[in-house]
Structures are given as C-alpha cells and as structure tokens.
Amino acid sequence: MFKEISVYRIEENVVDLIGKQWMLITAGNKDAYNTMTAAWGGFGFLWNVPVTYIFIRPQRFTFEFTENNDDFTLSFFEKKYKNILSYCGTHSGRDIDKAKEMGLIVKETEAGNIYFEQAKLVVECNKLYCDG
Numbered sequence: 001m002f003k004e005i006s007v008y009r010i011e012e013n014v015v016d017l018i019g020k021q022w023m024l025i026t027a028g029n030k031d032a033y034n035t036m037t038a039a040w041g042g043f044g045f046l047w048n049v050p051v052t053y054i055f056i057r058p059q060r061f062t063f064e065f066t067e068n069n070d071d072f073t074l075s076f077f078e079k080k081y082k083n084i085l086s087y088c089g090t091h092s093g094r095d096i097d098k099a100k101e102m103g104l105i106v107k108e109t110e111a112g113n114i115y116f117e118q119a120k121l122v123v124e125c126n127k128l129y130c131d132g
C-alpha cells in the first residue's frame, strides 16, 4: 500500500535518485500506456510550483504517450530491481509488453495514471510545459 506524501517530504537525494538509480516514466491509462527508463531530468521549481523536468527523445514509443496525455508518473525502485530498469531502457513497448516480461505489477492511481507496485516511490505529475 502506498502512502501519499507531499513532494516536499521526499527525503532521498534526488540527483542520485534520477541520475544514478534511474526511473520509469509511464504515461497512458490501463487500456493503453507505455513505460521507459530515464536518467535525464530533475526536480525543481518553475512558476512557483514544484516540478520535475524530463527529456524524452521523439523516437521513443513513450513520447507518443507523454504527448497525448496530460499526466505521467515517475516510478523509482530499490537497487534489486535495476535489471528491470535496464530492460525497460533497452526494449521498446512497440515490440513487447515490458511490464509483463519483467513481472511488473501494474497499478492505477485514483486519477487513472499507471505506476508499478514494486516501486519504492512514485511521483504523479501533471504536464505544465513541453517543448520540442
């Protein structure tokens, strides 16, 4: 069971969390979603609200989902799941169901966004700005 916390209560070093531990960016809903590994990005502030910024190359299948949905999630995992992150960063959802292949248990937030039960931390995000 996940406990909802404010972003201000994330206690981990977020540079390490994104850059070294990596994350899964997931967008879509239970009928159609995709997920991919990312290590580019950060947490910060924009227009006086806490934000995350992520960078997704347009050729990623996930790009279509972040383009077509207002929300996305970032899922962070314990070290023991690094193989899952490696897999989701080297395989495309165009070809396979990554969650199924890796045994990721798909969960839905109240808003209908997708995250994974194995995650230690999930950040649910609403798109504020995109470019490119």
Ligand SMILES: Cc1cc2nc3c(=O)[nH]c(=O)nc-3n(C[C@H](O)[C@H](O)[C@H](O)COP(=O)(O)O)c2cc1C
Pocket (backbone or CB within 6 Å): 022, 034, 035, 036, 037, 038, 039, 040, 041, 055, 056, 057, 059, 060, 061, 062, 063, 085, 086, 088, 089, 090, 091, 092, 093, 094
């Ligand atoms: C450690 C790691 C970090 C990655 N970070 C990013 C990233 O921040 N942005 C990006 O566009 N691709 C990144 N990738 C590449 C995508 O995860 C990879 O191309 C993936 O297969 C895309 O899947 P998709 O086609 O299902 O979206 C990363 C890959 C790895 C292994």
